[in-house]
Amino acid sequence: MVSLVRKKGNTSTGILMLQKYGDRYRIRCTPETLKRATSVEVKPEHRHLFAGKDGIYNSQLFDDIETGKQELLDFVYRVCGVRCTF
Numbered sequence: 001m002v003s004l005v006r007k008k009g010n011t012s013t014g015i016l017m018l019q020k021y022g023d024r025y026r027i028r029c030t031p032e033t034l035k036r037a038t039s040v041e042v043k044p045e046h047r048h049l050f051a052g053k054d055g056i057y058n059s060q061l062f063d064d065i066e067t068g069k070q071e072l073l074d075f076v077y078r079v080c081g082v083r084c085t086f
Contacts (some may be wrong), residue, residue: 003082025068028057038082046079
């Protein structure tokens with residue numbers, strides 16, 4: 001299992017790919033970010049999720065960090081097929 005806890009660098013949440021947005025949270029990542037974190041390419045059937053500007057995926061907003069963490073775990077498993085932890 002891959003850990004998504006960010007140990008180095010400046011981050012608002014301490015979790016790779018989970019971003020603080022005002023007083024809420026969202027998932028923000030690219031296929032390259034996912035590959036660096038999991039060593040697995042995004043499945044071809046999920047490439048359309050990264051069609052925005054610069055290939056960045058922005059999720060809906062979450063009210064608390066716990067919900068965002070669980071959604072991030074589910075998202076990474078769905079698009080890469082890799083189980084992750086915090």
